[in-house]
Amino acid sequence: xxxxxxxxxxxxxxxxxxxxxxxxxxxxxxxxxxxxxxxxxxxxxxxxxxxxxxxxxxxxxxxxxxxxxxxxxxxxxxxxxxxxxxxxxxxxxxxxxxxxxxxxxxxxxxxxxxxxxxxxxxxxxxxxxxxxxxxxxxxxxxxxxxxxxxxxxxxxxxxxxxxxxxxxxxxxxxxxxxxxxxxxxxxxxxxxxxxxxxxxxxxxxxxxxxxxxxxxxxxxxxxxxxxxxxxxxxxxxxxxxxxxxxxxxxxxxxxxxxxxxxxxxxxxxxxxxxxxxxxxxxxxxxxxxxxxxxxxxxxxxxxxxxxxxxxxxxxx
Numbered sequence: 001x002x003x004x005x006x007x008x009x010x011x012x013x014x015x016x017x018x019x020x021x022x023x024x025x026x027x028x029x030x031x032x033x034x035x036x037x038x039x040x041x042x043x044x045x046x047x048x049x050x051x052x053x054x055x056x057x058x059x060x061x062x063x064x065x066x067x068x069x070x071x072x073x074x075x076x077x078x079x080x081x082x083x084x085x086x087x088x089x090x091x092x093x094x095x096x097x098x099x100x101x102x103x104x105x106x107x108x109x110x111x112x113x114x115x116x117x118x119x120x121x122x123x124x125x126x127x128x129x130x131x132x133x134x135x136x137x138x139x140x141x142x143x144x145x146x147x148x149x150x151x152x153x154x155x156x157x158x159x160x161x162x163x164x165x166x167x168x169x170x171x172x173x174x175x176x177x178x179x180x181x182x183x184x185x186x187x188x189x190x191x192x193x194x195x196x197x198x199x200x201x202x203x204x205x206x207x208x209x210x211x212x213x214x215x216x217x218x219x220x221x222x223x224x225x226x227x228x229x230x231x232x233x234x235x236x237x238x239x240x241x242x243x244x245x246x247x248x249x250x251x252x253x254x255x256x257x258x259x260x261x262x263x264x265x266x267x268x269x270x271x272x273x274x275x276x277x278x279x280x281x282x283x284x285x286x287x288x289x290x291x292x293x294x295x296x297x298x299x300x301x302x303x304x305x306x307x308x309x310x311x312x313x314x315x316x
Contacts, residue, residue, distance in 0.1 A: 004039040005168045006097050008136075010104035011044035013148050018044040022054045025104060027148055037307060038164075041096050045109040045132040049085035051078070060108045060117045064128045067117050069108055079131075082109060086135035093136070098143060099171065100164040103133050105149040112137075112147045142229040143167075154315035155235060161312060162305045163232045166190070169301070170228060178221065180212050187224075192302035194231050196244045201231035242272045244302060248285050255292045264288075279313040 011018050015026035030040065047053060056074060060067035069079045103110045109130045117128035129137075137145060144163040151157045173186050187209050194202040205227045212220045245268045253261070267281040282303065289297045297303065306312060 004037060005099050005164060006041055007034075007038040007164065008041045008043055008093065008096070008098045008101035010102065010107070010110045010148070011042035011047070012104055013102065014040060014042055016042060016044070018047045018053055020046070020053075020055050020057050025148075029151070030102070030148075033310070034161075037310075041093075041098065043089065043110075043132070045082060045085060045089070045130075048089065049078075049081050058108050059124075060115060060128050060130075061119075062117070064117045064125070067128055067131075069131055082131050083135075086132050089132070090135050090139040094139075097171065098140070099167045100144040100146075100160070101136060101140075102151070103130070103145065103147050105147040107133075109133070112145060113150075142225065144229075144233075154312075158312040158316050159232075159235050161310065162193075162236075163229070165306045166193070166232055166301070167229065170225060174221070180217075180220075183212060183220070183224065184209060189299045190228075190301050192244050192247060192300045193305055194228075195247070196236040196240050196302060198231040198234045199240070199243075201227050201234075205231070238272060238274070241278055242268060245271070245281055245285070248297065251294050251297055252288050252292065255294075256288060260288075277314050278316050279311075282313065 009030065010025075012024045013027045013030055015024050015031065017024050019025065030038075046055065046058075056071040056076075058069055058071050058078060061070050062068045067079075068077060069082050070077055103112045105111055105113070106115060107130050108115060108128075109132045111128070111130040112133045113129070114126040115128040115130055116124040116126055118124045133145075136143075144160060144167060146156065146160045151160060170186075173182065176182075178186075187205060191202065191206075194205065205224065208220070208223055208227065215223075249261070249264055249268065252264070256264070264281065264284055267276065267284055270276040271278055271281050285297075286303055288294070289303065
């Protein structure tokens with residue numbers, strides 16, 4: 001890559017000592033591995049809105065759809081302060097060209113899922129979302145977002161990082177004076193990748209592109225982007241990947257021997273029955289694509305949606 005992809009992240013995950021107790025939650029997967037590909041834009045809502053380090057812990061209270069942010073012991077209300085910061089920060093982030101955001105789980109400002117919200121009785125329910133996370137998702141509804149804790153799951157990690165690289169390709173596409181012909185090329189290159197996530201969206205997007213000349217250019221691109229990110233947000237399951245693998249195998253039926261076909265089908269079946277990771281059949285497919293110079297497949301992003309060095313498909 002000529003430039004690293006810009007990704008927002010909760011500052012404490014990079015090892016910055018900004019937490020309430022002066023500590024951090026350094027995750028070396030981000031700084032030691034993903035930092036080779038991503039330029040991280042760190043955000044700590046508590047510190048950036050003017051709260052000190054160390055500081056009293058805070059929690060969400062009241063209506064889960066419109067919670068208050070109070071200190072845990074003294075019940076000081078920091079809601080307005082935080083909401084003002086959030087409104088200003090998301091405006092600033094419009095200029096950062098972010099392709100994703102990684103949040104700190106359970107945080108009353110940055111938690112994305114199942115953040116505790118305390119009712120009048122003092123009982124907590126895990127049904128909330130941090131104030132900054134909510135503001136960012138509301139402002140950038142198509143932006144890939146995730147919590148650091150969920151990224152320990154191999155399938156969620158692969159899906160999230162795949163979305164980041166695709167969103168970056170889309171943004172590059174938009175910057176390079178896109179026209180109808182270029183959109184057809186973009187869709188063609190991503191067709192099998194989309195099929196692995198959502199056959200329904202793939203069909204819908206194909207019809208959208210086919211009718212593209214009848215739509216205003218801006219409307220066409222907006223609709224395509226919406227469907228692109230909706231499709232990729234759906235996980236690529238084993239069943240859907242097997243469907244794509246058989247599509248790939250069909251391109252070789254006149255190019256490889258009977259024994260080679262049998263070997264490829266065996267590897268696909270092994271993957272289908274969870275006896276091998278996805279990288280195993282894909283390695284052989286990629287070999288045949290290079291050997292026989294299958295031009296249509298050479299351009300398919302499905303074969304390398306993210307750098308092979310990340311080894312994400314070794315675990316799914």
